[in-house]
Amino acid sequence: MSVLEVTGLSADLGGRRVLSDIRLHVDRGELVGLVGPNGAGKTTLLRTIMGLLRPQAGTVTVDGERARAGQGLLGYVPQRHEFAWDFPISVENVVMTGRTGLLGIGRRPKEKDWAAVGEALDRVSMGDLRSRPVGELSGGQRQRVLVARALALEPAVLLLDEPFTGLDMPTQELLSTLFVSLAREDRAVLMTTHDLAAALFSCDRLALLNRTVVAVGAPHELQDQELWMRTFGVTESSPLLRILKAA
Amino acid sequence: MSPIDFLTDLLNPELAFLPKALLIAVMSSIVCGVVGTYVVLRGMAFIGDAVAHAVFPGLAVAFVISGNLIIGGTVAGVLTAVLVAVFSQNRRLKEDSIIGVFFVAAFALGIVIISQAPGYAGSLQQFLFGSITGIPDEDLFVVGGTGLLILAVAFFLHKEFVAITLDREMARAMGLKVFWLDIVLYVLVTLAVVISVQTIGNILVLALLITPAATARLLTDRLGVMMAMAPAVGGISALIGLYISWSWDLPVGGTIVLVLTGAFLLAWAFAPRHGLLARSRISRSSPPLELAA
Numbered sequence: 001m002s003v004l005e006v007t008g009l010s011a012d013l014g015g016r017r018v019l020s021d022i023r024l025h026v027d028r029g030e031l032v033g034l035v036g037p038n039g040a041g042k043t044t045l046l047r048t049i050m051g052l053l054r055p056q057a058g059t060v061t062v063d064g065e066r067a068r069a070g071q072g073l074l075g076y077v078p079q080r081h082e083f084a085w086d087f088p089i090s091v092e093n094v095v096m097t098g099r100t101g102l103l104g105i106g107r108r109p110k111e112k113d114w115a116a117v118g119e120a121l122d123r124v125s126m127g128d129l130r131s132r133p134v135g136e137l138s139g140g141q142r143q144r145v146l147v148a149r150a151l152a153l154e155p156a157v158l159l160l161d162e163p164f165t166g167l168d169m170p171t172q173e174l175l176s177t178l179f180v181s182l183a184r185e186d187r188a189v190l191m192t193t194h195d196l197a198a199a200l201f202s203c204d205r206l207a208l209l210n211r212t213v214v215a216v217g218a219p220h221e222l223q224d225q226e227l228w229m230r231t232f233g234v235t236e237s238s239p240l241l242r243i244l245k246a247a
Numbered sequence: 248m249s250p251i252d253f254l255t256d257l258l259n260p261e262l263a264f265l266p267k268a269l270l271i272a273v274m275s276s277i278v279c280g281v282v283g284t285y286v287v288l289r290g291m292a293f294i295g296d297a298v299a300h301a302v303f304p305g306l307a308v309a310f311v312i313s314g315n316l317i318i319g320g321t322v323a324g325v326l327t328a329v330l331v332a333v334f335s336q337n338r339r340l341k342e343d344s345i346i347g348v349f350f351v352a353a354f355a356l357g358i359v360i361i362s363q364a365p366g367y368a369g370s371l372q373q374f375l376f377g378s379i380t381g382i383p384d385e386d387l388f389v390v391g392g393t394g395l396l397i398l399a400v401a402f403f404l405h406k407e408f409v410a411i412t413l414d415r416e417m418a419r420a421m422g423l424k425v426f427w428l429d430i431v432l433y434v435l436v437t438l439a440v441v442i443s444v445q446t447i448g449n450i451l452v453l454a455l456l457i458t459p460a461a462t463a464r465l466l467t468d469r470l471g472v473m474m475a476m477a478p479a480v481g482g483i484s485a486l487i488g489l490y491i492s493w494s495w496d497l498p499v500g501g502t503i504v505l506v507l508t509g510a511f512l513l514a515w516a517f518a519p520r521h522g523l524l525a526r527s528r529i530s531r532s533s534p535p536l537e538l539a540a
Contacts, residue, residue, distance in 0.1 A: 050420045068422075076420045083414045087288055088468045100410040101421030106403050133468040149417075 002027045003188045004049070004074075004157045009058030011041075011048045018044050020212050022058065026157070026188040031180055033203035034192040037232050040210045042192040043079075046159045049190075050076050062157055072102050075150030075158045079165065080142055085135055091145055092130040095120055098149035120151035124178060140171035147178070158182060160191040164198060176202040196243055248494035256493065268379035268446055269489050271390050272503065275443035276455055276485040278394040280478030281401055282439040283460035284470075285432060289412045293343055294331065295456045297350035298433065299440045301327030303357030303449055306374055311364045317389050317441055324437030327353050332430055377448030377500030379489070390442045397435050408432060409470070448500040455481060458507040465514040465521060480510055 002025035009022040018041045026032045034042050047053045049060050051068050059066065062073040075098075095117045096109055103109060109117075121127045124144040129137070134145060143163055150158060160179065164172045172195065180202050183189040193199050199206060200219045208214040208222070208231040215227045222228075225241055234240055257266045286295045305323025309316045327349050334349075335342040361371055373381075401408070411418045411425050418425050436456070443452050459481035463473045488503030516523045 052416065052419055072421075074420075076417065078414065078416050078420075082416050084288075084412060087409075087413055088464065088470050088473055089409070089413070090469070093470075094413065097406075097410045097413055097417075098421075100406050100418070101423060103406065105407060108406075135468065 003063050004190065005059075005061045005064075006045075006049065007059050007061075009045075009048060009060065010056045011044055011053055012056055013044055013053075017056075018211065019048065022213055024207055024213055024216065026190050028156070028186050028188055029184055030204045031183040031189045031191065031202065033199035033206045034190060034209055035194075035196060035199055035206055035231075036209035040231075042209055043161055045209065046076070046161050046190070046192060049159060050074055072153045073155060073157065075153055075155035077143075077146045077150045077158070077160045077163060079161045080139070080146065083142075083146065085137075085142065087134070089134055090131050091126060091134055091137070091148075092117055092121065094134055094145055095148045095152050098152035102153060116152050116154060117148075120148040123151055123182075124148045138171075139167050140175065143167065143171075143175060144178075147182075151182075156187060158187055158189045160189065162192055162194065164193055164195045172198055196240065200244070250490065253490050253493060264380050264382060265493065267382050267384070267387060268499070269486065270387060271382060271442075272379075272446045272485040272489055272499070273482045274390055274394050275439070275446070276459070276481030276503075277478040278397050279439045279443055279452075279455040280459040280463075280481035281398060281474060282435050283456040283458075283481075284463070284474050284477050285401075285408055285412065286436060286456055287460040287464055288470075292453070292457050293346055294328075294433065295436055295440070296453050297331065297346040298324050298328055298437045299444075299449060299452045299456075300350040301353035302437065302441050302444060303354050303374065304360055305357075306444065306449070307357040307361035307364075310370060310374075311360060315389075316445070317386070317393070320441035320444060321438060323353065324441060325434050328433030328437055329430060332426065332433060373448075374444070375448050375450050376498055377444070377446050377451065379446055379492075379499050382445060386445065390445075393438055393442050397438050400431065400435060404428065404431065446499060447503060451500045451504045454504040454507055458504070458511050459484070462507075462511045462514045465511075465518045468520075481507070484510055 004026040006022055006024040009019060010017065011019040022045060034045065036042055044053065048055050049067065061067060065073070067073060096113065099109065099113050099116065103113065118127070121130055124147050126141065126144050126148060129141065134142065137145065147160070163175060163179070167175070176198055179189055179191060183204070191203070203219070205216060205218050206222060207216045208227060210231045214231045215222060225236070225244070228234070228241060228244060229236065232238070232240060256262050257269065286292060302320035302324040305319035305321065306316050308314070309319025330349055331342070331345055334345045364370065407423055407428050410421070410423060411428050415425055439456065440452050443455050447455055460473070460477040462480050463476035466476060467473050484506045485503050488506040489499060491497065491506065492499040492502035514522070519525060
C-alpha cells in the first residue's frame, strides 16, 4: 500500500509555475528515484512534500493523513551544503537535533531519545564516530549523519535530496546499498539524483520529472528513448541515451 | 599599582563607584560571552554591530528626557532588530544591506537627538566610549536581573537556537518558528548590548560580544565547552582590564577591549590543535599531506 501519495500537486516559485499536476506514490519497501534536468523542480517537489512550500493545488498524504511541517511523519535529508559543518558539535548531537521539533521547546532529551539516536547511528554504521566533531568527517560520513538525523524521528517516509553529489564512486555505492536496505525495512524512500547510472541500478522505480511527471516505472519499463529525450531535452546522440541502453 | 592596592581601592567607601563598575563590567561580559557564542557561530557579527549602534538613539532619547537609559536603549535596539528581520524577508536585498541601511540611520538619529540636549559633548563621549563613574545603584539590579533573564531564555531555547543555526531548512521542516526564534535571538543580543554599553561604550561593545566567543571557538570543538569558556574569558578580561585602566588611568572600555584582543591573539597562536604553533609543529614533524594520505 502506498504510504506517500502526491495527487494533482502544483507549486509556484517566485510567481512562476514550477510544478504542475504532479501524481506520484511511493510504497513501503520501495526506493523511488526522481530524475530530471536542472530546474526540473526536483528539490521543489521534495520541499513541497515536506510542507516547506505551500502548493497551489493538490494534496500530499502520508498514510492517508495530510502532511504538514513538524509532524515527524517524513524524514528529510536536504543537500549537504545546507548544513553548517563548521559548527562545533558532535555527531550524536547533530542526530539529536533531528528530534528538536518532537521534543518541544524547553524539553531536554530523555533516555528514549538517546536510544532513538543510537539506533539511527548504528543503522548508518556511524556508531563508532558518535562523539567525533562533525567538521572532521568525510563527505560520505557527513551524508550518513544527515540520514541518521532524519532516521532519528523514526519516519515511515524518507526524502533524500541529491545524496550522491560530490562523492566518489565507492562512497556512492555504499550509500546506495544503504538506501536500498532502508527501503526494504518497510520504509518508503524517495530520492532525487543526477546520477542516472546509480539510479537505474538501485531504484525500484524511476520518476522522470520536468515540471511535471513525464513517466514513472521500473527501469526496464522506461526503455522508450523518446521519454528521456523529452524529459532531459537532449537529442538522440546524447551520451545519456547510451547509458540507458547499456543498463 | 599592585593588585593589593586595587583591592584596597575597591573596598574604599569613598570610591564606591569602582566596585559597582567592576560588578557591572564582569556581569555584562559574562552575559555577552554566552549570547556572543550564538552570534559568532551564526556568523551574525554584523547584526551584533547593527544592534549595538541602533541602541544609541534610544539612549539619547532617554538622556534628553532623563529617562532610564537601559529601557530607552532596549526599545530602540529591539525596534531596529525587528525592522531588519522584517525587511530581510524581501529577498531582493541581502540581509547585510538592510542592516547597513538601518544601523547607520539609527546612529544618525541618535546624534541628531542628543545634539538637542544642552552640554551634549561630554555625555556623547560617555555614551561612545563608556565610563565607570556615575552609575546609579539601581543599575546594578537592572543589569543583574536583565542578565539573569537573558541567560534563562538562552538556556530554555538553546536546543532551538542550535537547530536554526545548523540547518534552517531542516528547522523549518521540523515545524520550528524560525522567524520568531530569530527575533528572540536579536532581542537577547540587544539586551546584552544595552547592559554593557554603560561601562564599555557604544562603539566598543561589539568586542564584548564577539571576541570572547571567537577566542573560545579557537580553543574547542565542543559547544558546551565554548559556552562556558566564552563568559569566563569575558569576565576575567573585564576584571584585568578594569584593574589596568584604574592603575594607569586609562579609558576603561578601551583597556578591557585590548585585554580581550590580547586573549584572542594568544588563543590564535597557542590553541592546542588549530593554533599557529600547533599547525607549524604538525607540518614540520610529518611529511606533506598528499604523501601521508
